[in-house]
Amino acid sequence: MTNDLRSADLLEPPWTTTTKPYGTALLELARERPEVIALGADLTRQTETDLVRDALPDQFVNVGMSEQHLMGVAGGLARAGRCVFVHTFGAFATRRPFEQVALQLAYPRLNVKVIGFMPGLSSPGGPSHQAVDDVALMRALPGMLVCDVADATEVRQAVRLLADHDGPCYLRLKRGEVPVLFGPAHGLDLARAQWLRRSGADDVAILASGMLVATALRAADALAAAGVAATVVNVPVVKPLDRATVLEAASGVRAVVTAENHSVVGGLGSAVAEVLAEEGGGPPLRRIGVLDTFARASSAPWLFRHHGLDVQTVVATAWGALGRPGTPPPADDVAVETGQYAPV
Amino acid sequence: MAGRVTDGTNAAIGDVAVASPVGGGVWRTAPAEVLAPLAARRPPTSDPGELAAAARRIRRRAVEMVAPSGLGYLGQAMSSAEVFAVLYRAVVRHGTDYVVLSPGHYVISHYAAAADAGLLDEAALATYGTDGSWLESISTERTPLLAATCGALGQGLSVAAGLALAATLVGADRRTYAFCSDGELEEGQVWEAAMFAAHRQLTGLTAVFDCNGSQVDGPVASVTTVEPIADKWRAFGWDVHEVDGHDVGALVAAFTAARRTGGPSVVLARTTMSRGLPPSLRSGDTHFITLGPGDADAARRELAAP
Incomplete structure (x- = not known):
């Protein structure tokens, strides 16, 4: 029943990047399936x-x-x-037309995939362009599948899986250079969260989605160097949440940390909190995400550090949740060249 | 999954127990008990006398639907009776064309007109607005015989544009009729749809607006200025047909002309909510009429056959 590490074809850093994985996959799908139609509202190249x-x-x-x-x-x-695949930035796909998404797509359970680019603080555009509440909004709608994938391989696989899922979906996608964390043997599963690191005797479980998956992996490395064993679970589908894997990850560890490029209100952290609270008796939970605030118009690396979406914050949060004494271990900055990716 | 694109249309209404001529989700299942048998279908007619009589029956049915509780959208039925009579008895090819009801409050007219066309079971009308009924007082995804609807105002024309675009892309002989209300012109989305439909030259799309000049807070003109409505639609690139919305002959002519245009068309039906109401109900709030104990009888007398 458990989902083992074999379905994850995790590559070793330094991770490379690629461009237009989504557009390439959608074009391939559209060539095969004439019923596929791409809708947009300006922002076509973006x-x-x-x-x-x-x-x-x-x-x-x-x-x-x-x-x-x-x-x-x-x-x-x-x-x-x-x-129908509908495209715009995530902030514009979920805030202004929330009622239309609710009543004209979710309620009739239509076969429409809403694709929101520039998730969370990956946009330098300030509060008007930063989709930090899109997962919360979409997760509130009955029947809506909400997906936040970690890399280009998952982007490609998600296009096909969402097309095969007969119902409304929301997919948030990083724009521009997209990291390649997973190899071709990787198997994204819309029904399953996926173990990426697991020792069997872990101290802490880090459950991450989207851009914070790479961050969680790097944090696990830093923790391991300091003698802390961390499970890392990739949770690409925030709704419907893979409850069984969440509970399995939480059992036997002394702390759970969620990490998402989104507000801590209503996203992955909230969803995991609901499951753990309903189950009862679990370990303490710490949520990493945007702490119920609006951010500034600045570069993504600055914003990720400023708002604690960086490797060092994940390390420190896990360290603190476990009650470890002393200073948390440092997360080494990885020097990357053009075409390579490392989380801040 | 690969293959020819169809426009997703199921069998014609009445041939099978489907709620709607289109697919789309678990809610659009079969309320077979409220659909009329195929043999009940009335043939289309353009005869003004027949259509005027149909409008009178629509009003009478609306009074009977509202009478038990005294609550409902009677004024909306009064202003739109001729439009729905003409649409459902003369214009819409049932089972082929799409009907989108943008203001869900008007669903009372849809029920009454669908019964008149022999699509909906006459006896089912008695369940209007009652708990658990298929015939809800504001239309929903459960509402039989509509391609799409909305209760939150101003959304229907966009959905109609999507349906019309789908038909255009596959060259289907299928028109889309969007019933809208003049109060909805205050919603910005209507004008987004107006620009889009004209830009795409959606010839298969006809909107009809019930311009009864009424909204919840009172006369539309007292709330904000939506006029000049016809000039606005012309400026947006639509083919405009402005008529007396209680003149069935003028409505038939307008819809006929609207079919022949090379772009989207709009019929602006100038109406009044007090049409057909007894004098006692003509004043006051016709937007949401409460039918008192004596009012139903007065309305029945007013609407008795001439």
């Missing part, structure tokens, strides 16, 4: 859908800057039998 626009113009529609209308058109196309 959402990698220029690849579909240029190769398959009949399967691409730009409705202009009108996100409420965008969701309505998506609903109409889906009701007429299309498999």
